[in-house]
Amino acid sequence: MSEKPRVLLLNPTCLDVVDSHQDWLAQLPIDLDAKQSYRQITQPQLRLLMNEAEGIIFSHTAKRPIRAQWLGESSRLRVISLAASGYDGLDLNAATSAGIVVTNVTVPEGAEVVADMAWGLMLAVGRQILQHDRQIRAGNLQRGMGTTPWRKTLGIVGLGNIGRAVVRRAVGFEMQLLATEPYPDHDFVDKMGIELVELEELLARSDFVSLHMRLNDETKGLIEYEKLKRMKPSAFLINSARRDLVVEDDLDRALAENRLAGAGLDDPPLDLQSPLLKRENVVFTTHLGNRARVGVDAVFRCAVQNVVDVLTGGECSSIVNPDVLRQNRSTS
Structure with missing residues (x-):
């Protein structure tokens, strides 16, 4: 044998x-x-x-x-x-x-659990969940004021398997849905009431921006300072895809200038001395999306x-x- x-x-x-x-x-x-x-x-x-x-x-x-x-x-x-x-x-x-x-x-299981993570980050940073957890552990019982995704505008960058799973969850929050996707499934887009727009418009109109594209030469560093400047000061950036889609130094600069309200990132920064780690309005996880x-x-x-x-x-x-x-x- x-x-x-x-x-x-x-x-x-x-x-x-x-x-x-x-x-x-x-x-x-x-x-x-x-x-x-x-x-x-x-x-x-x-x-x-x-x-x-x-x-x-x-x-x-x-x-x-x-x-x-x-x-x-x-x-x-x-x-x-x-x-x-x-x-x-x-x-x-x-x-x-x-x-x-x-x-x-x-x-499908792989996409669904990553979509869960995107929503976990969205709620964690928007509702200031981890920030208040840290405050309580330090003996501070003051209450802040968070942002709910309910009836807000969600912009999804990439409508692949994970992006579509995020959309399905957004329906329960009665969100207005924007997306940018080079090869959209038009049946899905029409069924879910998604408005397809260019990235610049999506960034300007969204209350939450969630990244779900592959990393390649074209998308590496896609979210840089000029694009972050287009976001609402009240908006949040969620990245449960790949760290290198976002230019970390540019994100820190944009947050320092109050160009956006916060970020939820499923990757630690490359530099573990990054000032991003000191920002209360940034939530990090150790690429737990598939875990x-x-x-x-x-x-x-x-x-x-x-x-x-x-x-x-x-x-x-x-x-x-x-x-x-x-x-x-x-x-x-």
């Missing part, structure tokens, strides 16, 4: 839940290597391991990313399964040239199944570099 193909589980969040899926994993035609020590893997170790497995389950935001030149060195590696919807941290062209299939995860059990379990299983489908020749609808299939067929 031939050996099962070896698959390395290098995604820390997936390593958190792997033990609870052992019965399911035992039935699969792969040998999943899920050592907890992989959490501290170094780049030299990663480079070597890439030559010792047919598949890798990885993170698109890994602190120790896969370098493009390594992909061409990995004659054994056939698939990289990213346990997330994003894939900006991997060079897709290099993977395609090396004949390596790259997959991502777009399960809800139902979401992590679903993302893990989908990431594993993607590897199985690719390695066994099954149908996989989550391939983000489909050109690799045509390339591989032409050279086989």
